[in-house]
Amino acid sequence: MKILVLNCGSSSIKYQLLDMATETLITKGLVERIGLKDSVLKYTVEGVQRKIERDIPGHSEGISLVLDVISKGEHRVIDSLDEITAVGHRVTHGGEKFKDSVVITDSVIKDIEACIPIAPLHNPANLEGIYACRKLMPDTLQVAVFDTAFHQTMPEKAYMYGLPYDLYKKYGVRRYGFHGTSHRYVTEQTAKLMGKKPEDLKLVICHLGNGASVTAVKNGKSVDTSMGFTPLEGLIMGTRCGEIDPALVCFIMEHEDMTAKQVSRYLNSKSGVLGLSEISSDFRDLEDAAIAGDERAEMTINAFAYQVERYIGAYIMVMNGADAIVFTAGLGENSPYVRAKVCADLDYLGSRLDAARNEKGEKTRKISTDDSKVAVYVVPTNEEIMIARECKRFLNK
Numbered sequence: 290m291k292i293l294v295l296n297c298g299s300s301s302i303k304y305q306l307l308d309m310a311t312e313t314l315i316t317k318g319l320v321e322r323i324g325l326k327d328s329v330l331k332y333t334v335e336g337v338q339r340k341i342e343r344d345i346p347g348h349s350e351g352i353s354l355v356l357d358v359i360s361k362g363e364h365r366v367i368d369s370l371d372e373i374t375a376v377g378h379r380v381t382h383g384g385e386k387f388k389d390s391v392v393i394t395d396s397v398i399k400d401i402e403a404c405i406p407i408a409p410l411h412n413p414a415n416l417e418g419i420y421a422c423r424k425l426m427p428d429t430l431q432v433a434v435f436d437t438a439f440h441q442t443m444p445e446k447a448y449m450y451g452l453p454y455d456l457y458k459k460y461g462v463r464r465y466g467f468h469g470t471s472h473r474y475v476t477e478q479t480a481k482l483m484g485k486k487p488e489d490l491k492l493v494i495c496h497l498g499n500g501a502s503v504t505a506v507k508n509g510k511s512v513d514t515s516m517g518f519t520p521l522e523g524l525i526m527g528t529r530c531g532e533i534d535p536a537l538v539c540f541i542m543e544h545e546d547m548t549a550k551q552v553s554r555y556l557n558s559k560s561g562v563l564g565l566s567e568i569s570s571d572f573r574d575l576e577d578a579a580i581a582g583d584e585r586a587e588m589t590i591n592a593f594a595y596q597v598e599r600y601i602g603a604y605i606m607v608m609n610g611a612d613a614i615v616f617t618a619g620l621g622e623n624s625p626y627v628r629a630k631v632c633a634d635l636d637y638l639g640s641r642l643d644a645a646r647n648e649k650g651e652k653t654r655k656i657s658t659d660d661s662k663v664a665v666y667v668v669p670t671n672e673e674i675m676i677a678r679e680c681k682r683f684l685n686k
């Protein structure tokens with residue numbers, strides 16, 4: 290069973306072809322600079338990276354090129370597109386409509402289009418991928434997997450903002466949360482690792498990448514998460530500001546003479562650890578700088594780690610306890626430095642990081658001491674496998 294997973298951004302298409310009999314990767318690639326000069330497809334087959342540079346004016350042409358590379362020519366990995374049993378699309382926003390993944394039909398497309406006003410940066414690109422695949426592979430099962438769906442179990446008290454209720458009724462203004470596919474995958478993997486069912490666990494999952502969010506998962510269900518109406522809320526991120534006093538939006542617009550669009554770009558692309566450190570949005574650069582004695586870099590990492598710590602504390606409180614704290618995504622999986630800062634104050638939980646385990650070991654591992662009451666784990670995420678598992682679920686039905 291071969292499943293193609295697509296993640297379409299405004300000018301990019303990330304893809305993976307997976308063999309779901311064994312959950313192994315067959316090939317993966319990335320189309321970049323769609324509709325711009327110097328568009329390129331970079332792909333990996335059997336560990337060798339290759340690239341094709343050519344004009345790629347739209348998503349349809351991009352996906353068409355990907356399908357050609359996969360199924361034709363000297364680096365093909367399948368002999369016919371018929372070997373692809375399903376395509377899984379990552380869709381950012383499913384609003385309140387989609388509480389689970391769905392098989393894509395005309396009416397599903399209409400409902401995803403209806404979410405565009407609340408996800409203008411993401412859903413249109415995701416839809417481009419869906420339109421293109423339906424045209425190019427009309428007989429193949431297409432499945433939409435939403436970043437928001439896992440968080441649809443949050444109780445009202447966790448998702449309502451202190452704003453006039455009318456905004457919720459008119460526009461659906463509320464917390465939605467994102468990275469749901471990752472939080473769900475990590476929940477399942479952690480439960481396996483602990484030899485328990487997700488239903489029997491309370492987990493705090495820290496997805497720390499370029500975008501970052503913390504989720505409280507109680508009995509297998511998301512009960513609160515740090516991202517909000519958009520992925521801008523919550524933690525300080527690579528280039529996103531995370532939570533700030535909302536009055537600052539007007540303050541910045543007034544004093545820096547910005548329009549609504551400009552301030553949105555400022556908060557999404559110029560802020561976060563990049564804006565704060567004035568060094569980089571990449572934590573590797575910040576760690577190097579901090580270790581070399583750069584005070585601003587150290588302050589930036591401390592501010593980030595402090596926020597993660599604060600969410601962990603809050604979420605353990607709202608779940609009335611936790612069985613484990615889990616680190617995942619680029620930074621969560623790879624930075625002992627940041628993990629140690631986040632976990633500096635676990636004594637009240639009766640827990641402690643094990644310095645050697647934190648420093649190195651298997652990719653998936655426990656990093657707390659064996660006598661810790663609340664365990665701490667590193668569990669690599671894999672959103673593509675989760676999306677492909679969702680496709681498989683529909684194929685098996």
Ligand code: ADP
Nearest residue numbers: 497498499500570571572573618619620623624
């Ligand atoms: P996204 O998918 O949101 O773009 P990733 O999950 O790939 O992000 O994470 C990217 C972040 O992880 C970057 O800020 C990068 O610096 C950080 N990262 C990756 N590897 C390391 C490492 N070895 N040490 C510190 N940070 C790392």
